[in-house]
Every structure is written in C-alpha cells, then in structure tokens.
Amino acid sequence: MHPSIPFVDLKAQYLSIKQEIDQTIQQVLSESAFIGGKYVNEFEQAFASMLDASHCVGVGNGTDAIFIALKSLGIGPGDEVIVQVNSIIATSEAVTMTGAKVVFADIRADSFHIDPNQILKKISSKTKAIIPVHLYGNPVEMDPVLDIARKHHLFVIEDAAQAHLAEYKGRKVGTLGDAACFSFYPGKNLGAYGDAGAIVTNNEQIATQSRMFANHGRIAKYDHEFEGINSRLDSLQAAILTVKLNHLASWIQQRQNIAQKYDQGLKDVSGCITPVITKDGKHVYHLYVVRMNERERLRQFLTSKGINTGIHYPTILPALPAYRYLNHQAHDFPVGSQLQHEILSLPVYPEMTEEQIEYIINQIHQFAHV
Ligand SMILES: *Cc1c(COP(=O)(O)O)cnc(C)c1O
16 A cells, blocks of 8 residues: 555645634634724735735735736736746736736746746737746746836736745845735645735835725725725635744745755656756745656656646646637747646645655656666
8 A cells, every 4th residue: 555645735734723723713703804804904914024015905816916916007908918828827817807918928948937038029019017927936037027127117017826935036026026916725835715815015006006996996985986896805814814824934944845855855866857946046835846758657657656746737828728819839939838748746735744755756766767
C-alpha cells in the first residue's frame, strides 16, 4: 500500500486552527453582523497594514476585484488591456466584463510571467492597462513592466491572487502598480471559507471609486452617485480571514521550506526544471510548478503512486474556446504554447509532512530512472 497525498488539504488547515475559527464564527453569528461593519473594517485594515498599503477594499471575489479595479480606472469599451496567456480565465474575463478588449501577450520561459518585449509588441493607441500576474506566488520582475507603463501612460493592475505577501525588491506585491487584486478563494494561500477578494491600492481615489462601485455606486445608504454592482466582502468571511491572517507568515514559511526541499531533492532529476525565482523576489509558493518534457507520463506515474498533482494551466487562454473569436494560432504564442505541455504542479501546503515530501521526491527519482 502506498500513501495517498492530496493536492491540497483544506481540512487539515481548518483542524489546526479550529478553536479560533469556531469561536470567531460564533461571535459573528451572535452579533448578526453579516454585511460590512467592524469585521470587514478590521480585516481591511489588517491586510493593508501587512502589505504596507494605504487602502484595502474587500469585495466578493478575486475576479470582481480585477473588474472593479479596471472600472475604477475608467477602462471600458474602445480600450485594450494586455494580459499574459498563462493565467486563470478570471484575469482576461474581468477585462471583457468592462467592455474593453483583451490583448494577449506571450510569457517568459524562465518565470512564466508576462514578457516585457511581448508587451511592447502589443501596445496600440487603444491600450490603457497591463495586468501582470504574480503567477504561482512568484513576484513579477516589475521594473521593466513599470518602465513600459510609464513611457506609454498605461495603468498597471497587479493580479496578486496567488501571491499574498510575496515581495519584489523588499516591497510586498500589491503595492507596486496602480492597484492590485487579491483572491481569498479557499485554496489560495490566504483562503476564506467561501468566495472573497480585495483591491489594494495606495491611490485614495481608486480606493473610494472601487468601494462605491462594489456597493451600488454609493457611500451612504441611498446616496447613489452612479450605477455599480453588488460585490461586498461579507463579515463572516472577513472575520475568518482576520484569524487566518495571523497565521499567514508562518504558513508561507512552511511553503518555502517545502519548496526548498523539492529544489534540493529534484535538482539532479534529468529533464526536470525546478522553479526559477525572480531576482530580488520572494516567492510564496501558492504553487510549486516544475517543467518536465514527459509531463503526461510523469503525472500518470505519480497518480498511480497516490500523488495528486495539478496543471496550471493546461490550455493557454487564447487557445480556449472562449477566445476562439480572436482567431489566434499556437505560433502566435510560441512560449506559452510549448510550456502548457511541460508544466506540472506538485502538492505544496503547510500541513504536508516530511514523509510526504520525501515520498514525492523519491517517486520522481524512480520515474526518471525507469
Ligand atoms: C484565483 C485567481 C483569480 C480569481 O479569483 P476568484 O476569487 O476565484 O474570483 C484571478 N487571478 C488569478 C491568477 C487567480 O489565481
């Protein structure tokens, strides 16, 4: 019998903080404080302060966070927004939701991040913004992206949904562009017990605009300045997130320890490329993604040994049926088109045991030797 190692284990994390969580939930219920109010304020302030950011606006989920940030910057029909080909559809979907056009750019083969040279090729007179994604928790090398944005008068919206507390040049991601978007989907490094998200910015106007747009275009109860949407962070999720925020730094430390063991244990496996961390960056390992030529065979082998893996993402966005209307070919994005066949995400979560990590490393060696 071999062990069974899940790809994520949300239950193990809950059990490790059960008492605190149950108590908080009880408290919110007993106060019937469900929307807005002190629990939301408390979380927003704690999260902003942890990132060294001026403002945090809690919203319904990470996709809405991107949508709301774009709307707050005045982006809409007639505009273009540049998005990297390898991300979750949320990143590009949020652009389309504003009425703007998604323009895809290829990625760098070392970091899987948006390639600044490709950004340059995609800029037109209609381009309004770039959305770099701190993919897998590895911070984007922001300086070249910010330089391009400055030169061409573009907004930069960081998609930091996978990168809570990641750093670039000593600064937390989420504070490097005009606005940043976080997701607290349960499986993210900081996860709620349902959907939740936030916009983080140092720009007061963007913060106010986002807060109003997310809440029917109002601040006071019936004082609607414009039409918005309903996308609020609810108090139960906020209270849960505040509890978890106190554990986040140590959970990330654990993820980094696991990543270090993988790096060490896999460096001699032929054909296996371990993650390349951005220079001057701090990776928070939402995902630990290796490149392997024989990805499919390795994946099947690991599955047969009880090891669950993931692929993030199996199809680059422009190749999805949802973007057929853009008429792209694989050779429009040679790097992304190739890498989608090579990437494999190994389990990485704070509650993993030494034995589990060693077992996974050993099995990958086994695979490489047969
Ligand atoms: C999870 C995620 C989102 C979307 O967040 P939701 O809360 O699921 O809406 C956006 N971008 C990236 C890179 C993500 O990983």
